[in-house]
Amino acid sequence: MLNVQALACGYGRRTVLENLSFTLEVGELLCLLGPNGVGKTTLFKTLLGLLPPRGGEIRLDGRPIRDWSRRRFARLVGYVPQAHTPPFPFQVEDVVAMGRTAHGSLFSGPSQDDRKVAAEALETLGITTLAKASYTEISGGERQLVLIARALAQQPCILVMDEPTSNLDYGNQLKVMAHVRRIADTGRMGVILTTHHPDHALLHASRVLALDREKHWRIGRTTEVVSEDYLRRTYGVETEIHDIRRRDGRLARLCVPTATAWAP
Numbered sequence: 001m002l003n004v005q006a007l008a009c010g011y012g013r014r015t016v017l018e019n020l021s022f023t024l025e026v027g028e029l030l031c032l033l034g035p036n037g038v039g040k041t042t043l044f045k046t047l048l049g050l051l052p053p054r055g056g057e058i059r060l061d062g063r064p065i066r067d068w069s070r071r072r073f074a075r076l077v078g079y080v081p082q083a084h085t086p087p088f089p090f091q092v093e094d095v096v097a098m099g100r101t102a103h104g105s106l107f108s109g110p111s112q113d114d115r116k117v118a119a120e121a122l123e124t125l126g127i128t129t130l131a132k133a134s135y136t137e138i139s140g141g142e143r144q145l146v147l148i149a150r151a152l153a154q155q156p157c158i159l160v161m162d163e164p165t166s167n168l169d170y171g172n173q174l175k176v177m178a179h180v181r182r183i184a185d186t187g188r189m190g191v192i193l194t195t196h197h198p199d200h201a202l203l204h205a206s207r208v209l210a211l212d213r214e215k216h217w218r219i220g221r222t223t224e225v226v227s228e229d230y231l232r233r234t235y236g237v238e239t240e241i242h243d244i245r246r247r248d249g250r251l252a253r254l255c256v257p258t259a260t261a262w263a264p
């Protein structure tokens with residue numbers, strides 16, 4: 001569905017990423033891993049058409065994204081930015097209903113159906129009690145959940161999420177990741193998200209796109225890409241990756257730092 005070919009992105013004269021190629025299918029959860037400043041957000045801005053590519057091509061459903069109208073593109077591609085505080089004190093339910101904007105007519109407000117979809121998104125994330133709260137007066141983690149609800153209400157085919165769990169408590173991190181994986185599994189959406197936790201990738205991703213500081217990248221199955229060697233080269237820390245058997249008998253792969261991981 002999303003096809004990136006030989007993409008180069010950057011700012012002014014500076015190329016941040018080059019010759020990057022990958023696909024994202026509906027039904028997949030692709031985790032984007034890489035150290036600070038390597039170009040994850042830059043890639044997302046380019047995928048979303050906010051930053052012009054410096055080379056290569058991005059196709060959605062076979063057509064270059066530059067040929068899509070902004071409105072049609074907005075219906076198909078959802079974005080969860082890193083949480084921010086907006087200047088206006090919108091009510092949370094209105095912020096979530098804004099996810100429906102691309103589905104309605106340009107000048108009408110949200111319909112009854114739009115309100116229903118927005119309410120369902122709030123309920124899915126367990127934040128119905130925030131519906132009437134002011135978006136400027138809730139916590140950073142709550143804002144993050146509201147932005148995720150807004151993207152779910154949009155019902156896009158491709159969902160781009162920039163560190164969706166960065167402000168969330170342990171329980172909400174697990175819930176959001178499991179929920180995103182569930183939606184991908186239903187075949188309704190393809191999701192690409194950044195995380196700084198290799199465990200999120202190991203537990204939930206279908207595939208991983210790993211970037212490093214030398215502008216190299218690798219895409220593949222999580223177990224192939226997220227290795228002790230990758231974590232050492234990319235983050236400069238020693239880790240051990242272990243398969244553990246859960247009490248229900250299923251296997252899970254986890255990454256733990258070695259005892260000397262932080263040694264100078």
Ligand SMILES: Nc1ncnc2c1ncn2[C@@H]1O[C@H](COP(=O)(O)OP(=O)(O)OP(=O)(O)O)[C@@H](O)[C@H]1O
Nearest residue numbers: 011012014016034035036037038039040041042043
């Ligand atoms: N608006 C901009 N103009 C010029 N350079 C920028 C701009 N935004 C980011 N950069 C530079 O591009 C590089 C990649 O930044 P980017 O925000 O994409 O990294 P990232 O991988 O998302 O980092 P993090 O994990 O810290 O969020 C950085 O060196 C950054 O300084």
